[in-house]
Amino acid sequence: MTAQHPIAHPSTGRRRLAPAPRPLLALIRVEARLFLRDPGTWFFTLVFPALLLTTLGLFMPWADDPYDATDPVLGTITAITGYTPIVLSLAVATVALTGYPATMAGYRQRGVLRRLSATPVAPSRLLAAQVVVNVLALLVAGGLAIGVATVVLDVSAPAQPVTVLLAFVLAAFAAFGLGSLVAAVAPTTGAATGVGMTLYFVSLFFAGVWFPLPLMPEPVQQIATYVPLGAATQAMTAGWAGQPFPTQTLVVLAAWSLVTVPLAGRLFRWS
Amino acid sequence: MDDSVIEVSHLRKTYGDTQAVRDLSLQVHRGEIFGLLGRNGAGKTTTVEIIGGLRRPDSGQVTVLGLDPIRDGARLREQVGLQLQDSQLQPRITVREALDLYASFYPEPADPTALMAELGLTAKAGTRFDRLSGGQRQRLSVALALVGRPQVAILDELTTGLDPHARREAWDLVRQVRASGVTILLVTHLMEEAERLCDRIAVIADGTVVATGTPAELAASARTGRILSFVPDGPVPDGLLDAIPGVQAISLLEGRLVLRGANQMVQDVLVALAGAGLHADDLRLEAPNLEDAFLELTRTEKEVAA
Numbered sequence: 001m002t003a004q005h006p007i008a009h010p011s012t013g014r015r016r017l018a019p020a021p022r023p024l025l026a027l028i029r030v031e032a033r034l035f036l037r038d039p040g041t042w043f044f045t046l047v048f049p050a051l052l053l054t055t056l057g058l059f060m061p062w063a064d065d066p067y068d069a070t071d072p073v074l075g076t077i078t079a080i081t082g083y084t085p086i087v088l089s090l091a092v093a094t095v096a097l098t099g100y101p102a103t104m105a106g107y108r109q110r111g112v113l114r115r116l117s118a119t120p121v122a123p124s125r126l127l128a129a130q131v132v133v134n135v136l137a138l139l140v141a142g143g144l145a146i147g148v149a150t151v152v153l154d155v156s157a158p159a160q161p162v163t164v165l166l167a168f169v170l171a172a173f174a175a176f177g178l179g180s181l182v183a184a185v186a187p188t189t190g191a192a193t194g195v196g197m198t199l200y201f202v203s204l205f206f207a208g209v210w211f212p213l214p215l216m217p218e219p220v221q222q223i224a225t226y227v228p229l230g231a232a233t234q235a236m237t238a239g240w241a242g243q244p245f246p247t248q249t250l251v252v253l254a255a256w257s258l259v260t261v262p263l264a265g266r267l268f269r270w271s
Numbered sequence: 272m273d274d275s276v277i278e279v280s281h282l283r284k285t286y287g288d289t290q291a292v293r294d295l296s297l298q299v300h301r302g303e304i305f306g307l308l309g310r311n312g313a314g315k316t317t318t319v320e321i322i323g324g325l326r327r328p329d330s331g332q333v334t335v336l337g338l339d340p341i342r343d344g345a346r347l348r349e350q351v352g353l354q355l356q357d358s359q360l361q362p363r364i365t366v367r368e369a370l371d372l373y374a375s376f377y378p379e380p381a382d383p384t385a386l387m388a389e390l391g392l393t394a395k396a397g398t399r400f401d402r403l404s405g406g407q408r409q410r411l412s413v414a415l416a417l418v419g420r421p422q423v424a425i426l427d428e429l430t431t432g433l434d435p436h437a438r439r440e441a442w443d444l445v446r447q448v449r450a451s452g453v454t455i456l457l458v459t460h461l462m463e464e465a466e467r468l469c470d471r472i473a474v475i476a477d478g479t480v481v482a483t484g485t486p487a488e489l490a491a492s493a494r495t496g497r498i499l500s501f502v503p504d505g506p507v508p509d510g511l512l513d514a515i516p517g518v519q520a521i522s523l524l525e526g527r528l529v530l531r532g533a534n535q536m537v538q539d540v541l542v543a544l545a546g547a548g549l550h551a552d553d554l555r556l557e558a559p560n561l562e563d564a565f566l567e568l569t570r571t572e573k574e575v576a577a
């Protein structure tokens with residue numbers, strides 16, 4: 001055989017055919033394509049939050065009522081404006097607790113991570129690529145929801161946009177931390193889906209997706225303060241409506257991140 | 272510098288109370304196709320995955336291209352291509368995407384298009400991994416092991432799941448890859464594969480090497496001698512054949528007499544039959560092959576007693 005053979009090893013002096021993209025970029029590109037290849041995934045992550053908000057805003061008779069008539073601040077925003085932070089929490093929960101942990105656990109179960117550890121690229125890069133793709137998905141989902149809210153629904157602009165953004169970012173950290181913990185320990189796709197879905201529906205409950213928090217009994221509202229997506233909704237609502245700075249709920253979100261992210265890092269199994 | 276590419280000495284690996292590999296030593300030379308042959312659970316995968324840096328040995332020395340698989344893992348993985356026995360890819364990734372992706376991991380990769388053509392995957396370039404047949408997955412897995420243009424390729428059950436045509440194509444590919452200077456460590460159960468493809472073989476039983484040599488050397492070492500079988504055209508008198516020197520065992524199998532023994536028994540058996548007025552129809556003489564040697568070397572104690 002000669003150097004013409006496509007597999008001839010480097011000592012035969014063959015030059016590279018095309019400049020290879022950096023591995024992490026290549027992984028991100030592939031993972032993004034795979035994400036978009038599954039209609040169920042991108043519909044629920046990207047489109048559903050905006051669609052839910054639009055449907056409620058256009059067809060619910062309460063949409064333009066005051067969000068909480070008994071509260072001096074929350075009474076100044078419409079119900080559909082009050083529902084917008086809830087939908088943002090929903091977007092965070094969907095990305096971080098359903099798709100991401102199930103995908104990572106599946107990669108471990110199928111040996112995708114192990115196969116990577118036989119290449120020069122560490123399997124942690126695939127984890128990184130997954131997080132990047134899911135964060136991008138979250139930004140698209142959040143952007144789409146806010147876009148629809150302002151263009152179609154007349155939702156009022158946040159009184160303190162920086163507070164809302166801070167709460168959103170901290171919520172993403174906390175939820176990805178929780179999702180990573182599931183991804184770290186779930187042995188199979190099935191286990192990750194089961195645990196992830198349970199956390200997901202509990203989160204949706206406390207985030208106020210079924211019933212907005214002001215409508216819930218006082219004890220539930222208290223518990224919601226300590227649940228990541230409950231705290232997220234409350235902090236974003238405070239920023240949106242112009243309540244006092246939501247120190248307590250932001251600290252709760254930061255605490256969740258500080259516990260779950262390192263713990264997931266420690267417990268993560270690559271094979 | 273000597274031409275050893277892989278050097279393993281006194282390797283040990285235990286899982287709980289299973290001794291997967293015990294005191295295993297072997298050497299693979301540059302440019303050869305080296306086969307690891309052994310029964311299920313003999314420790315082949317454990318051995319090659321330690322060589323590839325995927326598992327940590329409990330004790331023993333492993334050197335690959337002068338590198339320690341654990342300490343120099345990063346450099347090793349650029350030069351060693353692994354095909355793992357059971358690992359899959361992302362379910363929705365296409366053949367083309369997988370090859371392009373893996374090509375991006377290496378400094379001087381092979382051309383994915385050429386590699387697909389080489390492995391008969393061109394028509395499947397756009398097919399998702401979860402829709403490939405078992406054999407197609409296997410071919411992709413081989414392609415991924417080679418896409419980094421490694422100096423050493425470790426193939427764990429290269430042809431499992433391939434049909435006879437695909438198997439021959441895979442063998443041709445391995446020969447071509449070797450001809451381009453790549454050293455190949457091949458795990459297999461198939462005698463034919465080992466016989467046709469490997470320059471040298473190590474037979475592994477119970478986690479250790481029980482024999483090493485060329486396929487011909489190993490076959491010749493089988494103690495089975497010759498196997499002579501025929502259909503006599505009448506009843507053979509008692510004691511006629513037992514007395515012949517060199518005959519070690521006689522058995523009757525569906526009307527055929529099967530004699531095992533040394534090569535020189537053949538002439539004497541035919542003479543004795545002629546003396547008794549008998550003819551030997553459908554006469555066959557078989558030499559032991561690699562499979563006989565393998566069965567003998569890897570028999571468990573229970574099977575020896577039987």
Ligand SMILES: Nc1ncnc2c1ncn2[C@@H]1O[C@H](COP(=O)(O)OP(=O)(O)OP(=O)(O)O)[C@@H](O)[C@H]1O
Binds near residue numbers: 289291309310318356
């Ligand atoms: N990760 C593991 N944990 C526990 N035991 C293991 C592990 N991997 C292998 N073993 C055990 O070690 C022994 C050798 O296994 P190995 O996979 O190396 O065999 P093999 O020769 O490759 O077999 P096969 O031909 O079936 O692939 C077996 O008894 C197996 O059960």
Ligand SMILES: [Mg+2]
Binds near residue numbers: 315317356427
């Ligand atoms: Mg094996």
